Amino acid sequence: MEKPRQSRAGLWNINFGFFGIQIGFALQNANMSRIFQSLGEDIEKLPGLWVAAPLTGLLVQPIVGHLSDRTWLGRLGRRRPYFLAGAVLAAIALFVMPQSPSIWFAATMLWILDASLNVSMEPFRAFVGDMLRVDQHSAGYAVQTAFIGAGAVAGSLFPMLMEAIGVSNVAPPGEIPDTVRYAFWFGGLALFLSVMWTVIATSEYDPARMATFETPGGSDEPAVRALASRSHGAGLGWAAAGVCVILIQREFALLREVLLLGALLIGYGIATSAAIALARRGKEKNMLSAIVGDFAGMPPVMKRLAMVQFFSWSALFVMWINTTPIVAQYHFGTTDAASAAYQTAANWVGVLFAVYNGVAAFAALTLLPHLSRRIGQARTHIAGLACGAIGYGSFFLIRDPVQLVASEIFIGAFWASVLAMPYAILASSLPQSKLGVYMGLFNIFVVVPQLLVATVMGSIMQALFPGEPIYTMAFAAGTLVIAAAAMMRVSALTNKSPS
Template sequence: MKLTKPRLSFWQIFNMNVGFLGIQYSFGLQQTAINPIFLYLGAPEDMLPILNIAGPVTGLIVQPIIGAMSDKTWSPRWGRRKPYFLIGALIGSLCLFAFPNSPVLWFAVGLLWLLDVGNNMAMEPYRAFVGDKLPEKQLSLGYQMQSLFVGAGILLANGSIILFQKWFGGDIEVAGKIPQWLYYSFYIGGILSITTILWSVLKTPEIPPTDKELADINHSKSLGFAHRVKEPFTEIIDAIKDMPKFMWKIAGVYLFQWYALFIYWQFITPLFRQTLNYSTSEAAAQAAKMNTTYNVVTMLVALALVPLTMKFGGKKVYALSLVGTAIALFSIPNIQDPNMVLIPMVLFGIGWAAMMGIPYTMVSKVVSQERRGVYMGILNMMIVIPMGIQTLSFGPIYKYLLGGVATNAIMFAGVFFVIAAVLALRLNEPNTSVDEVDIEEN
């Protein structure tokens, strides 16, 4: 059956992705501010990986289940994917308002679990939402636009940390207490999380399901409660059994790529405490500058990758970007100047732009419309499983194999990016989408 999707204008695609700004602002705070908060509240460095287990576990459970549920959802008023990322954004907003008020470590760790549930609930159906709306020839633009907002959201989060630390961060650090200047970034995130999602919800209508899809959805609703609870899990298992070989290859790349990224986010603050002899606040501010730099680059190059992938192929651009990210990580521990150490983040930013867009474009072409939600959830399982492995395994690796030295941790991550780049060269891109699509100009 032919699926006809209208071609959207640049600004329609822009409005559709604005909600990603708030989601990624929240993730930006997780990358830069959460681990310093754990350190402020007394966490030892070798405990940072296990304290971050919330992200992998909630992603593994929440994203595929929400994806499968959204595939079987339709409301003429609320749509298919929108109800899920609206609820997720609301949960995320409430957690962001509460987070800087954490009185003790266990409270902050518990809030991270709730925050990750909200963020994962919002993000997974958002990926499917873009694939639902766009014809094949606009998928690259749609997902690279998401990559742009990934950069913008994380940029704003890190930029706010830098500014507030500069303006209000003169107080002496007190053990067991979160500095007041960190509060403001979280409050801004709480506002952005819900308002940007509402913008996209109100500006972008969803495409109604086909008659066959609607019949399947209505049939699902007519079944008993026990069956409806079990159905998402059955959908996930069946989808994994039928999963295209291409996605199994992506899983290999993601294993090393996301393991390495989690190392970077956890140990960049400890690295600067070592290499620049900074306090925790100074190191957190320097890490925020690093993350701000690479996300500025991500914003600038995200859309520029669209013609490059069309000319040279997604896998070549993707693999080369992973090599560049490895070079950046090999360089950072060997630079002792706080300004010069920002230069490698240009390569990191190009890599981040590719990671956030190219794989989703490629996968959207090999999965069917009626299973897009569950497969985007499975793709994100491929992100959180490596993160889960990292949180469970890297603490002992860091303490016993790498000597508890943050420099060695960042170099270790660089090696994993090289391996990911080699595996990316094995990705044979599909020539056409699974869904046969006609493109109509508005």
């Protein structure tokens, strides 16, 4: 049975909550390095403080996805309880964050904020698949991308708008400027109200109705039974890799954040062995075995897209961490986080981030649908990845900060493609009853590269180009070239026009 076709108003209501969620992410992405440096942190230590964001996504999204697949709270529905809970917690975190008295308090609040945003965001990805017919997936994720871009523009511009109306943009050493403080407060309110719009304006298909739309392959039992046939060698292999990372960190005196990467590998190895043991005992209804089994049994398209996501998000995380110090140092001539020039540079980064997000919103509704119809979704994404490589590479050639707008136009086209094309390709290949958990597992390939950047990039910077963050942009451009090459494998597998 086919789902009813959603109207334009339906597409709006389904996706509007993402506008507020992205305001939260934009405030976080554009301002957390600024907050950490304003509180006195060194640039080489920024990646370690940022590690909270990807780590929370890694842990939260698969669990929330698994649980949301199995939730039904009457009139509140299946995904919307998670939208609402995450929005309330994120709004609280945004109100408290600007009051941070220390670096570690700010890092803790970043952890809470990112976890809350992830609780809301992951079910939104699955919500589009829940509510839309297959032939509307591209349109649904394009509208979602447009709201992501619009929300990010608003969040990125908040500090500059505060300065424009007379709010102080300078603070004494160890304090956060009022522009940032008020921006976070307004952002928290906007986030809560926009998510409430989607919660109130939509109604989900109940379990009986959803079952009539089901596609084959939605049960946990086959994945868990397949897991039971595996040996414990896989778990031991992951744990051994983690031990090797820890030994390398100690041998070469790398930054302590690298120990976290080793601990995560060991943890995943232990979780894999535990999941296999539970599956062998016939316990098919436990969450750990279900998630690990689904991860091991990903559809072929998802496996190939995973590689593309890995390299794409490595580049994005490099940009979010380093753009403010890069622009301050190379385009405004300062490395002093307490100076007026640094705060001006930080506000200009907010404008640049608004540009790439604004371009993404426009491209999602115009350029991407046109290209995907003409050349297919996979080739459209290859073109988007190439635009990203050009945008990052141009930072080496441009010294006038105004001209960086051109760089951000290319990055905006890349960002639009990252947010829409992989999900549109993926959604049509997943069983309906597992959209939540598979979207959460797909996020692993968004999070793991960010963890690698957060734990390893600081050591690379310290060893190869201390005090020269612009070279991270060369790394980012190179990873996008690799991502484009990996996307060609997806194109060969799908080899069809989008729905």
